[in-house]
Amino acid sequence: MTAPLRSGEPIVVPVALGTRAYDIVIGRGLIGSLGARIKELRPGAKCVIVTDATVAKLHLAAAEASLKSAGIESSAIVVPPGEGSKNYATFETVCEAIIAARIERGDLVIALGGGVIGDLAGFASASVRRGLDFVQVPTTLLAQVDSSVGGKTGINSRHGKNLVGAFHQPIMVIADTALLDTLSKREFRAGYAEMAKFGLLGDAAFFTWLEANWQDLFAGGPAREHAIAVCCRGKAGIVARDERETGERALLNLGHTFGHALEAGAGFSQRLLHGEAVALGTALAFEFSARKGLTAASEATRASAHLAAVGLPTYLKDVPGGVPGVDALLDLIAQDKKVKRGKLTFILVRGIGQAFIENNVDPAEVRAFLADKFSA
Ligand SMILES: NC(=O)c1ccc[n+]([C@@H]2O[C@H](COP(=O)([O-])OP(=O)(O)OC[C@H]3O[C@@H](n4cnc5c(N)ncnc54)[C@H](O)[C@@H]3O)[C@@H](O)[C@H]2O)c1
Ligand SMILES: [Zn+2]
Numbered sequence: 001m002t003a004p005l006r007s008g009e010p011i012v013v014p015v016a017l018g019t020r021a022y023d024i025v026i027g028r029g030l031i032g033s034l035g036a037r038i039k040e041l042r043p044g045a046k047c048v049i050v051t052d053a054t055v056a057k058l059h060l061a062a063a064e065a066s067l068k069s070a071g072i073e074s075s076a077i078v079v080p081p082g083e084g085s086k087n088y089a090t091f092e093t094v095c096e097a098i099i100a101a102r103i104e105r106g107d108l109v110i111a112l113g114g115g116v117i118g119d120l121a122g123f124a125s126a127s128v129r130r131g132l133d134f135v136q137v138p139t140t141l142l143a144q145v146d147s148s149v150g151g152k153t154g155i156n157s158r159h160g161k162n163l164v165g166a167f168h169q170p171i172m173v174i175a176d177t178a179l180l181d182t183l184s185k186r187e188f189r190a191g192y193a194e195m196a197k198f199g200l201l202g203d204a205a206f207f208t209w210l211e212a213n214w215q216d217l218f219a220g221g222p223a224r225e226h227a228i229a230v231c232c233r234g235k236a237g238i239v240a241r242d243e244r245e246t247g248e249r250a251l252l253n254l255g256h257t258f259g260h261a262l263e264a265g266a267g268f269s270q271r272l273l274h275g276e277a278v279a280l281g282t283a284l285a286f287e288f289s290a291r292k293g294l295t296a297a298s299e300a301t302r303a304s305a306h307l308a309a310v311g312l313p314t315y316l317k318d319v320p321g322g323v324p325g326v327d328a329l330l331d332l333i334a335q336d337k338k339v340k341r342g343k344l345t346f347i348l349v350r351g352i353g354q355a356f357i358e359n360n361v362d363p364a365e366v367r368a369f370l371a372d373k374f375s376a
Pocket of ligand 2: 274278
């Protein structure tokens with residue numbers, strides 16, 4: 001697999017969801033065409049842009065200029081950056097601001113930001129007037145390959161992440177890869193964890209390609225658009241077959257059962273970003289699978305080695321400030337939504353690119369595995 005040379009033409013990935021089908025458009029510099037694309041899709045619609053303060057400083061002006069040049073009236077709602085904004089208070093602020101901006105059915109909400117903004121603005125769009133159309137303009141790598149696609153929206157509860165939300169598909173996703181140039185290396189890497197996850201869960205050839213091409217992707221070369229398109233195509237296919245996560249879509253949670261527990265253990269703080277927790281969680285899921293004899297230890301080593309090569313955490317000791325003990329981690333795992341009748345659900349692997357859903361994991365087995373990890 002080789003990356004195509006940058007052609008200048010955006011890559012369009014359709015998400016086949018019947019009457020709710022939409023396109024993901026991927027390319028460098030696309031923000032300039034935002035207004036024209038919206039005008040074509042929803043002539044006469046008024047827009048409100050939801051963004052965070054960091055993204056507003058860097059990219060709001062370009063988005064507004066593009067809307068203006070297409071003759072589209074817009075206003076902006078700016079919330080504080082970070083996971084903390086996926087809470088009830090900010091959700092209320094955003095809903096009230098959308099209503100105050102007189103956005104009605106037929107108008108549009110634009111989520112300009114990372115996964116936090118996409119989830120928050122998406123959920124507000126699903127809720128205000130029982131559902132407004134919205135457009136995702138993802139500005140982090142994580143959002144471009146994962147969170148902006150597939151219609152999961154929501155906020156966090158004190159009981160755990162993403163526990164309050166709705167399925168609400170965007171009507172278009174505009175992924176301008178140039179917006180990622182302003183992202184910190186750390187945030188870029190965290191998004192890369194979700195990208196590697198796509199290879200690790202179902203596309204071994206893509207994982208091999210990433211092992212060879214990740215540097216070009218980080219540097220902003222044409223590998224970036226190619227890899228984002230591969231992930232979006234992969235996710236679009238899964239979402240089209242299983243929109244509501246009754247089966248296959250759960251594979252996207254590879255690394256997330258361990259990951260969410262670690263993320264919660266770090267208090268959803270800057271100590272451990274979501275993607276970092278996913279990298280560590282994925283390494284653990286591979287090791288746990290190897291321990292259960294489901295995959296060769298060499299597959300687990302190879303998966304971890306690549307994540308570590310790009311600078312992602314793969315050992316519990318990599319988390320600054322440490323992680324909660326075995327009991328606390330198990331409690332956090334059990335609080336996660338993937339628990340049924342005392343058995344835990346994990347996404348396990350038979351090898352790189354061969355993830356599957358295991359509904360019958362004994363918590364005692366997880367405890368023993370984690371205890372070994374702590375003593376190692
Ligand atoms: N809905 C889904 O299917 C789905 C999937 C995966 C993750 N998520 C959610 O996504 C969230 C994580 O998303 P994230 O990692 O994008 O976090 P984020 O939205 O908090 O963005 C990370 C940081 O980067 C900043 N930033 C964003 N774009 C920037 C840019 N272009 N230049 C400079 N700085 C920029 C933000 O201000 C923020 O501080 C989590 O809440 C997670 O639960 C949702
Ligand atoms: Zn994730």
